[in-house]
Amino acid sequence: MNTATFFTVVQDDVALVEERMRAQTGAEHHPDLRVALEHLLSAGGKRIRPTLVFLIGRMLGAPKEKLVTLGASVEMLHTATLVHDDLIDGSLLRRGMPTLNARWSPAATVLTGDFLFSRAAKLAAETDYLPLMKLFADTLSAIVNGELTQLFAAHGLIDRANYYRRIYSKTASLFEMSALAATMVSTEDENSRSLMKTFGYEIGMAFQIMDDVLDFSGEQATIGKPVGSDLLQGLVTLPAIYYAENFPEDADVKLLSEGGWGNQERMDRLVKSIRNTEAISKAIAEARAYIDRALDAISKFPPTKERTELENLAKYIIDRST
DSSP: OOOTHHHHHTHHHHHHHHHHHHTTOOTTSOHHHHHHHHHHHHTOOOOHHHHHHHHHHHHHTOOHHHHHHHHHHHHHHHHHHHHHHHHHHTOOEETTEEOHHHHSOHHHHHHHHHHHHHHHHHHHHTTOOHHHHHHHHHHHHHHHHHHHHHHHHOTTOOOHHHHHHHHIIIIIHHHHHHHHHHHHTTOOOHHHHHHHHHHHHHHHHHHHHHHHHHHHHSOHHHHSSOTTHHHHTTOOOHHHHHHHHHOTTOHHHHHHHTTOTTOHHHHHHHHHHHHTSSHHHHHHHHHHHHHHHHHHHHTTSOOOHHHHHHHHHHHHHHHOOO
């Protein structure tokens, strides 16, 4: 069954989001900022976070203009984090296209990311709702804290609690914000806000787990980066954690925990070992459990077309291949 119909339902609205994002650079800004933003937008991406905003906002009756503004703010924030992520990781490709830092100097890349953060905050402020601005600031703080944790206290660490904190900060927090913010501009009902916050959190955690699964199970041409690239950076994700828990005496696992992730031959072997066990299927099963909890949260709302598409979005997170 094709569960990706939710993209079609909001494609015209998402086009408005991209238009609003492009409008964030004007004659008063350095011309290279427009070039950079156009490059980032042309790299594609499914715009799943603005899609989430529109489906929730439509279901709960939010004004369309607020949803466009909010969707642009969320996607601009996400884009800014990707710019800085790619620079920190030294990534030269994203979705098969050169990253900004592959074309520009580190200084120019950082400043471009900073500009995108500032425009994302400006868009959030245009919703004219102070609690949403606080939510935006708290989410940005969580993302930055997660990046610092990953940079200083995650490499070679085989630890579930650390992993869950990292993926909440880097990914689930923004899904949670998108769902909650869309509800906040729609209704003051606290129960609805709580349920949608849960929905966003659960699908966000599942989304990152599946990203980590694809790092082992995907193909380089499809995922746009080398298979096993996380391990080569010393980042131990859920499939590797499952493998390490089941095979703690594996010499490559021990090497990883001792700081040997830079040994490509050994890490390539570890990737193959992980692919030949149930570690990946166990990680997928865990992602499915998050989606089940998300579906339970959304089931509390009356049945509507938008609710059905939100359910499809949740299921798609497990089914996607990129």
